[in-house]
Every structure is written in C-alpha cells, then in structure tokens.
Amino acid sequence: MKYLRIAKLLTAHVVGWGSDGGFGVRAGLGTLVAEVLVEELKEKSVNEIEVLAVVEEEGDSWMTPIHEYLTNETLPAERKKARAIKRKSQRFAIINGMLYKKSFLGPWLRCVGPSQANYVLREIHEGSCSMHAGTRSVIAKALRIGYYWPTMHKDARALIKACQECQVHKPVPRNPQEKLNPITSPWPFYKWGIDIAGPFPEGPGKVKFLIVAMDYFTKWIEAKPVATITGNQVKKFVWENIVCRFGLPGEIISDNGKQFRDNPFKDWCEKLCIQQHFASVKHPQTNGLVERANRSLGEGIKARLGKDNKNWMEEISHVLWAHRTMVKSSNGDTPFSLTYGTEAVIPAEIGMPTFRTAEVDVAKNDEALKINLELLEEKREQAAIREAKSKRQMEKYYNAKVRNTSFKPGDLVYRNNEASHAEDTGKLGPKWEGPYEVTEALGKGSYRLKDRNGKELPRTWNVCNLKKCYIHKM
Ligand SMILES: [Zn+2]
Numbered sequence: 441m442k443y444l445r446i447a448k449l450l451t452a453h454v455v456g457w458g459s460d461g462g463f464g465v466r467a468g469l470g471t472l473v474a475e476v477l478v479e480e481l482k483e484k485s486v487n488e489i490e491v492l493a494v495v496e497e498e499g500d501s502w503m504t505p506i507h508e509y510l511t512n513e514t515l516p517a518e519r520k521k522a523r524a525i526k527r528k529s530q531r532f533a534i535i536n537g538m539l540y541k542k543s544f545l546g547p548w549l550r551c552v553g554p555s556q557a558n559y560v561l562r563e564i565h566e567g568s569c570s571m572h573a574g575t576r577s578v579i580a581k582a583l584r585i586g587y588y589w590p591t592m593h594k595d596a597r598a599l600i601k602a603c604q605e606c607q608v609h610k611p612v613p614r615n616p617q618e619k620l621n622p623i624t625s626p627w628p629f630y631k632w633g634i635d636i637a638g639p640f641p642e643g644p645g646k647v648k649f650l651i652v653a654m655d656y657f658t659k660w661i662e663a664k665p666v667a668t669i670t671g672n673q674v675k676k677f678v679w680e681n682i683v684c685r686f687g688l689p690g691e692i693i694s695d696n697g698k699q700f701r702d703n704p705f706k707d708w709c710e711k712l713c714i715q716q717h718f719a720s721v722k723h724p725q726t727n728g729l730v731e732r733a734n735r736s737l738g739e740g741i742k743a744r745l746g747k748d749n750k751n752w753m754e755e756i757s758h759v760l761w762a763h764r765t766m767v768k769s770s771n772g773d774t775p776f777s778l779t780y781g782t783e784a785v786i787p788a789e790i791g792m793p794t795f796r797t798a799e800v801d802v803a804k805n806d807e808a809l810k811i812n813l814e815l816l817e818e819k820r821e822q823a824a825i826r827e828a829k830s831k832r833q834m835e836k837y838y839n840a841k842v843r844n845t846s847f848k849p850g851d852l853v854y855r856n857n858e859a860s861h862a863e864d865t866g867k868l869g870p871k872w873e874g875p876y877e878v879t880e881a882l883g884k885g886s887y888r889l890k891d892r893n894g895k896e897l898p899r900t901w902n903v904c905n906l907k908k909c910y911i912h913k914m
Pocket residue numbers: 565566572573600603604605606743
C-alpha cells in the first residue's frame with residue numbers, strides 16, 4: 441500500500457520527463473523511484489487504487505481557491521473574498537502541480553489538506569518512528585520537515601489530547617523538591633551523562649538492563665541493553681558507543697554505583713584522561729539530565745508497547761531514533777541536526793514527499809550538504825546560547841510551579857495506578873488506569889467515583905491521584 445501511495449504522489453514528476461533530455465536538471469531520486477514504481481502500479485486492481493484515497497485529498501479544501509488562482513487565475517465571484525485570495529496567494533507557489541508555501545526561515549513548505557494533515561500528524565506522533573511526543577515537538581517536526589496547513593496547532597493538540605496510549609502512560613506529576621542546578625557543556629561530545637535503567641522484563645539473551653548515555657550539549661542519546669551491569673560492560677559500552685563514534689569524552693558524569701566508581705572502569709578512565717564526576721543517588725538533580733533522558737526513554741518505550749511489553753528491546757532503536765530527531769525545547773534544535781548539520785529524512789516524508797525529498801538534485805545535494813556542515817559551527821553556537829537562556833527560564837519555572845485541578849460530577853478521570861494497584865505495576869506497567877466517572881465532589885480535593893458498569897468504588901479518591909480523561913471522538 442505504501443508503494444502505491446509513493447507511486448501516485450510521484451507520477452507528476454514523470455510527466456514532462458525527457459523534455460530536458462532524460463536525466464536533466466530535475467532527474468533526481470524522486471523521478472527514478474517513480475519510474476520503477478509506476479510499472480508496478482499497472483498490475484494492481486481498482487480496489488487498491490481506492491486505498492490511495494486515504495492520503496489523497498477528496499473535494500475542496502483550504503488550498504482549492506489558492507490553487508485555482510495560481511494555476512488559471514480564477515477567483516471567487518465575491519469581491520472581498522477575491523481580494524483576500526489574491527493577497528494570500530503571494531506567499532504560495534505551485535511547483536510540479538503541488539502547492540507550496542514560502543516559509544520565513546526554513547524550506548518551502550508542502551501544503552496539505554485535512555486528511556493528509558492527519559496522516560502527517562499520526563505518523564509523527566504515533567507512527568513507525570515516534571515516541572508519542574507532545575504538541576510543540578510534533579508541530580516543530582512537521583514544519584521542519586516541510587509541511588504546512590493553517591490549523592496545525594489546533595489539529596495536533598486535538599489529536600494528542602485524545603491519544604489513548606499517551607493518557608494512560610503520562611507520568612504522575614511531582615513537584616520539584618530542590619532548586620535545579622544547570623550545567624552547560626563547553627563543546628559537543630565533551631561531557632556525557634551515563635546511567636542504568638531497569639530492570640525491565642527479561643528479553644532474549646537474558647537482557648534486562650539498559651545502559652543509557654547522553655551528550656550534554658547535543659542531547660544525542662546512546663543506549664544498549666545488557667544482561668548484567670559490571671564495570672566491564674560499562675567500559676565496553678563507553679568504548680563502542682561513545683569513543684568509537686564521537687571521540688574521547690572529557691568528562692563522564694554518573695551516580696556512584698560500583699560499576700562506575702570501582703575498577704576496571706575507574707582505571708580505564710584514568711588511562712584515557714577522562715574525568716569522572718559522581719552525583720549522589722540521593723540528589724538526582726545534579727545528574728538530572730541523564731535521569732530525565734532515562735525517564736523519557738522508558739516513557740517512549742512504554743507508550744509504544746501498550747501493556748504487552750515483552751518486546752521492549754526491539755523498540756529501543758525506534759525510540760532512540762525518535763529522540764534524536766525531535767526538537768529539544770532547551771536548545772531549539774534536534775540532536776541529529778546538531779550532530780550532522782542537517783535534518784534526517786523520516787518515513788512520513790517518503791509516504792508524502794516534501795520539497796526536499798521530491799526535488800532532490802543529486803549533483804547539488806552534496807554541495808548543499810557541505811554548506812550545511814560549514815554552517816554547523818554557527819548552529820551549535822546559537823544552540824548553546826539558546827540553551828543557556830532556556831536553563832535560566834527553567835529554573836524560574838521550577839520554583840513557581842503549582843498544581844491546581846478540580847473535577848465536577850460527570851467528569852471522566854483516570855486513577856494513578858501506583859495508588860490503586862488496579863493494573864500490574866513495575867517499570868513498564870501503565871501509570872494511569874480507568875477511566876472512571878466522578879459521582880460526587882466532597883471538597884478539599886476528594887471525590888467519589890464509579891466504574892464503567894456504574895458500580896461505586898470503595899473509599900474516596902484525592903485529586904493528587906486523579907487526572908482528567910479525554911475520549912476519542914471518531
Ligand atoms: Zn500518543
């Protein structure tokens with residue numbers, strides 16, 4: 441089905457081929473792929489062409505009047521409307537029959553209608569390489585890869601709010617106990633945080649722990665599942681996943697677990713002139729960055745797996761990928777772009793080509809990438825400035841955060857699973873269970889609840905163990 445979709449979306453490029461002499465100026469990757477796939481299409485039945493309509497837009501959308509004006513100068517009869525369209529169209533252009541919008545900083549944005557927009561959002565939020573990220577990250581990613589539609593924010597918020605997986609697995613909010621201590625790193629890949637997550641359900645090869653490391657500057661994340669945690673395992677991990685990929689680090693920050701503190705790891709670090717710093721387990725704030733990465737790694741895996749979580753190992757690479765290509769709010773860039781100087785191509789882009797994938801020019805691509813690399817240094821500097829700024833804001837935010845919620849009878853809520861123990865707990869169990877209906881508000885944050893069969897629940901439940909449930913409207 442995916443092949444068919446690509447074929448249909450790319451047929452436009454095949455028309456008018458040859459006019460510039462075969463592999464002319466525009467004969468890029470897109471054209472080559474299209475040619476092969478279009479042949480396959482001939483064999484398929486009518487049925488399967490209808491499947492394409494899932495992503496093809498049907499009927500009029502917000503793009504229709506702009507498209508009509510730009511292709512054959514037809515305007516709506518009403519004068520006011522016509523003038524508005526005329527003005528609006530200045531910021532759009534038709535390239536190969538496709539509508540694009542000029543963006544202020546980034547690439548030309550491919551305009552999409554409602555069902556295509558839904559496909560893009562779903563692919564980014566819950567698709568094959570995603571970790572159920574929040575609204576801002578999803579929108580930033582969609583824009584960055586090059587999609588546009590007028591109601592991006594609203595649509596993303598609605599889709600994510602109603603995502604069942606996200607609601608069940610969202611972490612239980614906890615107010616911070618201590619002031620946050622920001623650390624800024626002098627250069628990419630100089631300072632790494634390293635930590636161990638688990639135990640998880642035992643996977644093939646008896647692996648049940650995850651060694652996780654994150655670069656303080658680019659937020660690039662590396663992880664490896666292991667069966668046991670020994671100094672030798674840690675040594676091997678740092679050698680293979682950090683030194684051999686990013687060069688020698690200057691500092692490694694970890695808790696003072698004995699696999700980090702004692703030999704053979706200690707000696708090994710000394711030999712390579714890597715400074716070790718230890719953050720006490722009792723004061724996780726110092727080591728907060730890795731703790732946080734660890735948590736989001738666990739959350740991402742959980743949301744992807746649902747409740748059947750025997751395959752956590754196979755999901756790791758997807759979650760790592762999603763983490764690396766998602767914009768980090770602390771520095772406004774993706775770890776991938778800070779590492780390689782350009783954005784990665786993700787599956788949504790192939791399913792529905794953006795300007796970048798549809799118009800790739802093999803000869804010029806290399807040159808453009810070189811320019812990107814030249815700009816990388818500047819990009820990293822800007823990211824460092826943004827990061828320092830965001831850390832100041834984060835401190836402020838942590839000190840002012842107060843939680844304030846109330847419910848009324850008839851509201852649907854989830855219960856904190858740690859408090860109710862209604863579902864399996866443990867590291868990969870759901871954080872929330874339900875939904876239940878509020879039957880009575882008793883004041884001071886306590887509530888009576890009933891389940892979906894109308895049965896009243898024993899005890900009253902405090903607001904700190906409840907959260908609002910949003911139901912899918914499909
Ligand atoms: Zn989700």
